[in-house]
Amino acid sequence: MSDSLPGTLGSRPRSAAQASGPRLATLLGPTGWARRALLTTLSIVLGIGLWWILSKTGFDLPTPPQVVRRARELLADGTLEKDILASLRRVVLGFALGCLVAVPVGFLMGWYEIARALIEPWIQFFRAVPPLALIPMMVVLLGIGETPKVVVIFLSSFLACVIAAFQGVVSVDRTLINAARVLGASDLTLFLRVVIPASSPYILVGMRVGLGASWATLVAAELIAAQDGLGFRMKNAQTYYDLPTIFLGVICIGLLGMVMDRLLLIAERRLTVWQERR
Incomplete structure (x- = not known):
């Protein structure tokens, strides 16, 4: 019965999970800051790697x-x-x-x-x-x-x-x-x-x-x-x-x-x- 009563102790875990759902989706979703930070870091690493490769393969860099x-x-x-x-x-x-x-x-x-x-x-x-x-x-x-x-x-x-x-x-x-x-x-x-x-x-x-x-x-x-x-x-x-x-x-x-x-x-x-x- 406690699960069906709003505001009771038994309903809190489900409410917390529901509240954390959108936050987790925002964090890991396509527009989340974690995804952007990961892609930005990957872009920087790839750019430096390409620069290093070009400097080692005959380019005067x-x-x-x-x-x-x-x-x-x-x-x-x-x-x-x-x-x-x-x-x-x-x-x-x-x-x-x-x-x-x-x-x-x-x-x-x-x-x-x-x-x-x-x-x-x-x-x-x-x-x-x-x-x-x-x-x-x-x-x-x-x-x-x-x-x-x-x-x-x-x-x-x-x-x-x-x-x-x-x-x-x-x-x-x-x-x-x-x-x-x-x-x-x-x-x-x-x-x-x-x-x-x-x-x-x-x-x-x-x-x-x-x-x-x-x-x-x-x-x-x-x-x-x-x-x-x-x-x-x-x-x-x-x-x-x-x-x-x-x-x-x-x-x-x-x-x-x-x-x-x-x-x-x-x-x-x-x-x-x-x-x-x-």
Whole structure:
């Protein structure tokens, strides 16, 4: 009789088993974190294995132990840490400034017809010009200090993020805007409570694209009379045909970019919990 009574002691084991069922299915299911972690680890191992095989079969590539040994040497004298911090500082500063400027500009373009007509032609013009092509002009106008490096990275992130912010605003459901107006929402309330939340997925995706563009521009930006940085170290290693250092720079840039992208992805998921996902 106790099994049929809810809340009795006899019914608890079955309830616990039923409750643990979905958790176990989530853990081991196709979308569970354990499966993803296993596949990610397998992918990394296979990639390193393929790299090792290619380096041993005639391709002019350094082996993974050679790169690890070079990393230890550069860490021992502080060079690698200095280069990572220098590159990270430039990317974070240029990317942050690019996003801070791009979001309000994108909102203005999407919300006001006049602003769109005035600003959009220039955005489209500079999108067609690679930021790297502006390096000679930046050197002439801004010198060879840190400023031109940050400005080049700023432009690459800004142009990616501003289009996403603009698209987010123009994609807001008009029904939501009309409903808010009917309920008496002011323009400021409408903007803060409807437009910004509805366009945030677009903005965060644009930020991820802008972050990738910032790292992609880093190496070229550090060619502007830099004395440190991963791009500078790779360019300097090219002169001496130092392949382990070049590979180490590529790996560091890839890992740093991946970590920052994961952080943006976590922020995106937390800020857009209301959005339906597959």
